[in-house]
Amino acid sequence: MHQRIPLNISSLIYISKTEINKNYKATLHSHPNLEILYIIDGDGFIETTNKKIPVKKEDLVFINPNSNHQETSNKHLSFFAIGLNKMEIFSKEKFTKKIITKNDSNFYYLYETIYNEALSKKEKYDLIINNCLDNILIYLERNMNLLINTSSNSESDLISNIKYVIDNNFSLNIKLKDIASRFSTSVSSISHQFKKETNMTIIEYKLNKQLEEAYNLINVSNMTISQIAYSVGFNNQSYFNKMFKKKYYYSPKQMRLSTRNIK
Structure with missing residues (x-):
């Protein structure tokens, strides 16, 4: 199952919700934009052409532009993903990393709110989504030893x-x-x-x-x-x-x- 909702709110260009299981499997792909995944449930891997990166519930996964990858799982893996335009995230420990993982339980509410507001599009939904996005980016820079560049x-x-x-x-x-x-x-x-x-x-x-x-x-x-x-x-x-x-x-x-x- 994969549902993607296009958006045009600040740098946010989409949010999606995906479940990897025996009925749906992702293929190797890349995006021209930054993508930040939040693992809702299950466990699996982010696979690149030469690496398998394990992921689990409450992990954040930062996939920088033009990074070939696919999400896989032996059982099931469900996650939100937000697409951000004209943005890159760098690890302070090693700037060469294209895919970065962190673990934090504080993001589920923010991702879920963005997703539900994008689905309903009720009055002033864009303001609520923009506020959630600002909270995500501020928290990442302050607490996760990450650098965020906006072109x-x-x-x-x-x-x-x-x-x-x-x-x-x-x-x-x-x-x-x-x-x-x-x-x-x-x-x-x-x-x-x-x-x-x-x-x-x-x-x-x-x-x-x-x-x-x-x-x-x-x-x-x-x-x-x-x-x-x-x-x-x-x-x-x-x-x-x-x-x-x-x-x-x-x-x-x-x-x-x-x-x-x-x-």
Whole structure:
């Protein structure tokens, strides 16, 4: 059994209710949008082309855009799913994860309310649904160690999401192949599109973020220059000093002395 109700409320484009059993089985598929499943009952798996992720009652499953998957169960598995446009969810522990699972019993009421309001479409149903959606997204960011990115209108979804990954992981040794894999595309494709839309390379963008954070830390913290360099992702202090001076025309040490003299 699968029932999908189209919607156009904020970023919410549909809600569906599905039961996987001997009479209904899902096939391998993907969505151009983010999908967040809430497991109502039963247990089973989210299967990808190379992985089986176990799921059970009260699990939340975040399936990012263009991630091939299918829901399976040896017995039965029922779940709600909401589709969200122009949005991606990232795990703070590992940004490369396309499918993320969490467990929380607090979401059943919110999903059920969205589903029932979408079915009935009574007066002001859209306001109730939008309020439920806001509660879901706020709770996810606050309590589940997740980052939620909503694409801007001025740039493509892909570039917005690449920037978001870098903005939140610039101190890590991020590889272009990891970013490309996360968004199901090639290194050459993301490099070309990023340069075309931003007039800089991905490496240059990441370096700017590192140096901007270093500049802030030099001004507001008591960390040593070597501690600052390490904290923003530089393993070589000489290279850090060189790049910092190239951007700000002062060495990190000179910058600290000048700002403290002003104060």
